[in-house]
Amino acid sequence: MAVEKFETSLKKLEEVVKRLESGELPLDDALKAFEEGVRHAAVCSRKLNEAEKKVELLLKQKDGSFRTEPFHLEDA
Amino acid sequence: MDLFAEKRILTVSQLSALVKDVLEENFEHVWVEGEVSNLATPQSGHIYFTLKDAGAQLKCVLFRAAARSLRFKVRDGMRLIVRGRISVFAQRGDYQLIAEYLEPQGIGALQLAFLQLKERLAGEGLFAEARKKPIPRLPRRIGVVTSPTGAAIHDILTVLDRRFANIEVLLMPVKVQGEGAAAEIASAIRDFNLYRDVDVLIVGRGGGSLEDLWAFNEEVVARAIVSSRIPVISAVGHEIDFTIADLAADLRAPTPSAAAELVITSKAELTTLVQTLEHRLGRAAAGLITGLKSRVGMAQAALRDPAMLIGQLGQRVDFMQERMSSLLEGMLARHADRLSALIDMLRLRSPGRAVEHGWVQLQNLVARRDQAVQRRMDHLREAVARRTGALDALSPLATLARGYSLAQREKDGLIVRSSEQLAVGDRLNLRLHRGSAGCLVETIASPGADQGSA
Numbered sequence: 001m002a003v004e005k006f007e008t009s010l011k012k013l014e015e016v017v018k019r020l021e022s023g024e025l026p027l028d029d030a031l032k033a034f035e036e037g038v039r040h041a042a043v044c045s046r047k048l049n050e051a052e053k054k055v056e057l058l059l060k061q062k063d064g065s066f067r068t069e070p071f072h073l074e075d076a
Numbered sequence: 077m078d079l080f081a082e083k084r085i086l087t088v089s090q091l092s093a094l095v096k097d098v099l100e101e102n103f104e105h106v107w108v109e110g111e112v113s114n115l116a117t118p119q120s121g122h123i124y125f126t127l128k129d130a131g132a133q134l135k136c137v138l139f140r141a142a143a144r145s146l147r148f149k150v151r152d153g154m155r156l157i158v159r160g161r162i163s164v165f166a167q168r169g170d171y172q173l174i175a176e177y178l179e180p181q182g183i184g185a186l187q188l189a190f191l192q193l194k195e196r197l198a199g200e201g202l203f204a205e206a207r208k209k210p211i212p213r214l215p216r217r218i219g220v221v222t223s224p225t226g227a228a229i230h231d232i233l234t235v236l237d238r239r240f241a242n243i244e245v246l247l248m249p250v251k252v253q254g255e256g257a258a259a260e261i262a263s264a265i266r267d268f269n270l271y272r273d274v275d276v277l278i279v280g281r282g283g284g285s286l287e288d289l290w291a292f293n294e295e296v297v298a299r300a301i302v303s304s305r306i307p308v309i310s311a312v313g314h315e316i317d318f319t320i321a322d323l324a325a326d327l328r329a330p331t332p333s334a335a336a337e338l339v340i341t342s343k344a345e346l347t348t349l350v351q352t353l354e355h356r357l358g359r360a361a362a363g364l365i366t367g368l369k370s371r372v373g374m375a376q377a378a379l380r381d382p383a384m385l386i387g388q389l390g391q392r393v394d395f396m397q398e399r400m401s402s403l404l405e406g407m408l409a410r411h412a413d414r415l416s417a418l419i420d421m422l423r424l425r426s427p428g429r430a431v432e433h434g435w436v437q438l439q440n441l442v443a444r445r446d447q448a449v450q451r452r453m454d455h456l457r458e459a460v461a462r463r464t465g466a467l468d469a470l471s472p473l474a475t476l477a478r479g480y481s482l483a484q485r486e487k488d489g490l491i492v493r494s495s496e497q498l499a500v501g502d503r504l505n506l507r508l509h510r511g512s513a514g515c516l517v518e519t520i521a522s523p524g525a526d527q528g529s530a
Contacts, residue, residue, distance in 0.1 A: 006214050010346070013353050020360035023367070030364050031418065037357045044350040048343070051216040054244040055233060058219070058271065066271050071247055073233055074225065 006047040013040035092166035099171060103162035108173065109181055110134065112154045123150060127158060127173070135172040136160070142176055148189040155181040186286050190293050193320055197295070202302050208326040209307040212275045213342050217244040219274035219306065221264040224249035227282025228311065228332035235336035241343065246274055251291075252281035258294035265300040265308070277304065278335045279321060280311030289313050292321040301325055311335035361418070365445050372452055415446050482507040486514070495520050 016037035020030060056068040086094075110127035117123050121140030126133050136158060138146075150156070160175040180188045197203065222228040229247060236243060248267060250260040261279065268277055279301065281289070291297065292312045301308050301324040310325035311332040322328040329335035476482065483492040486503035498504075504515045 007212075010213075010350065013350070013357075017353050017356045017360065020364075021356065023363070027364070027368065030361075034357065034361050034364075034418075037353075041350060041354045041357065044346075047214060048347050048350065049242070051242045051244060053236075053242045056244075056246055057224070058246045058248045058268070060248075060267050066267075068246065071224070071245075073230055 006044060009040045009043040009047070013037055013044060016040065089166065092164070092169070096164035096166055099162050099164050105159070105161060106173075107157065107159050108134065109155065109157045112150060112156055113152055115150060115152045117150075125150065125152075127156065135170065136175050137172055138175040138178060146178060147185050148180065149192055150178065157181050184286070186290065186293075190286075190320070193293065193295060193298075194323065197298055197320065197324070202298060203323045207302065211307050211309065211327050211338075211342070214346055215243065215275040215339055215342070217246060217274045218339060219268045219271075219277040220245060220247045221250055221261055221268070221277060221279040222247070222281055222332070223252045226252060228252075228280050231282070231331070231333040232278065232311075232336040235333050236340065239340050239344075241340045243339065243343070253284065253288045253291055257291035258297050261291055262294075262296040262300035265297075265304050269304055269306055272306075274306060276339065277306050277308045278311050278329075278332070278339075279308055279325070280329075280332050280335065281313065282332065283314045283317070289317060289319055292319040294320070297321050298324040309335050309338065362441055365415075365418075365441065369445060369449065372449060375456075415449075476507065476509040479509075481509075483515075494523060496523065 016033050020033050055071050057071045059067055110129050112125050114126040123138040123143050125136050127136050157179050158175045159177040160173045163174050164171045179185045248264040250264050251257040298320045307326045309327045309329050310322045311329040312319045315330040484505045486505050498517050498520055500517055502517045506513045506515050
């Protein structure tokens with residue numbers, strides 16, 4: 001599920017930043033880590049902005065399948 | 077008829093019938109409290125027990141029809157309040173109370189039922205922490221099980237609206253109180269698990285009395301929640317209301333609004349977290365470049381002090397000079413590669429608004445460093461060239477050109493500076509500006525006596 005990819009990318013981004021900040025990486029590794037970090041940050045940003053705002057009813061039909069229809073709050 | 081008027085002899089049946097009339101007429105509607113003992117619950121569904129206190133006991137029966145609406149389980153030792161009527165069994169010669177209504181003494185029937193169910197399900201491990209699933213940090217689609225016209229969905233959608241959350245909501249409408257509500261709620265939870273495409277479920281309703289919330293205390297709802305593979309957040313009633321559903325859920329929210337807030341806050345926190353990490357990433361990269369610059373500066377400082385170079389043996393000056401130059405060439409080349417790769421990466425990345433300023437700064441920094449390093453490298457080259465010139469003048473090889481020769485002892489290569497280092501018969505290697513010669517020592521003159529002579 002999409003949710004898993006986000007969590008994985010976020011974790012990897014956190015790890016990369018910690019490694020870079022430790023200052024113990026040789027230059028080549030540091031630059032590779034930096035590239036990796038930029039990639040993961042891009043995935044995270046994309047996932048955060050992905051979902052649409054939508055409110056729907058989920059209804060089960062007689063044959064067991066599902067259908068959706070828009071839902072509006074009625075003032076009760 | 078006056079029983080005691082004369083010595084009238086009754087049959088057992090006649091007397092029993094009279095007693096029956098009297099008792100049943102006068103105790104048609106009584107309330108009595110006592111402690112339960114001798115409880116029997118046969119298959120027939122009727123419940124038999126004895127109500128007793130210190131002084132007396134009373135046989136009771138609760139017939140199946142009335143027993144069905146009992147919310148709690150009767151147990152030996154329980155104190156009950158019972159409403160019913162006395163009935164006489166003439167054939168057996170005893171009487172009993174036919175109970176129509178039971179309630180536990182000192183606590184409401186509903187509350188007792190709640191406690192009994194809680195104890196039983198807890199005993200099965202249904203509420204164990206280890207069973208609870210984590211709520212996903214970035215839910216994209218929320219499933220909601222509640223009434224379509226109730227306070228819960230209203231509160232949830234209001235919170236989502238107010239916070240501009242881009243989250244999808246799927247609502248499965250159910251009854252949230254009354255006959256059949258529990259079954260509908262449980263069924264909706266199971267249906268969401270069949271449908272599968274939601275990240276988290278919110279199950280709940282607005283506030284109400286214990287009776288109103290009762291559906292969320294039913295066993296079937298608790299079991300549906302525990303069996304759900306989708307994480308469930310319970311959101312029943314007000315802050316002080318605790319239901320079995322709350323105990324079974326993976327997370328309890330005190331109200332439906334709170335449940336919605338929980339979901340959104342998670343997302344807002346994540347957005348901030350990602351932005352912070354991007355900032356830190358940029359700063360760490362900038363720090364790397366600063367570190368590199370200082371390493372180059374240190375190399376430059378070493379080159380400024382010629383004494384370090386001249387301290388080496390004379391013949392190795394040329395070699396050192398060459399190594400220095402190629403090292404600098406190498407560093408320059410690699411540095412230029414890396415910096416341009418860095419700038420390329422920065423250009424390719426499409427920045428979020430919050431990070432753009434930082435990236436622009438970084439780009440500028442990198443460009444400035446690039447230039448500064450280039451200038452430093454040029455200076456270094458110059459410095460090395462100047463030193464080389466100076467070195468040449470100081471170099472022992474230049475001295476040789478002026479007519480001096482270098483004498484070394486053949487046996488150990490010692491460069492001879494004093495005749496005290498020689499013995500007659502020693503072989504010397506004489507290094508001239510051009511070529512060399514092997515010599516034999518014939519005579520020696522001590523320093524003081526012969527200073528300056530040929």
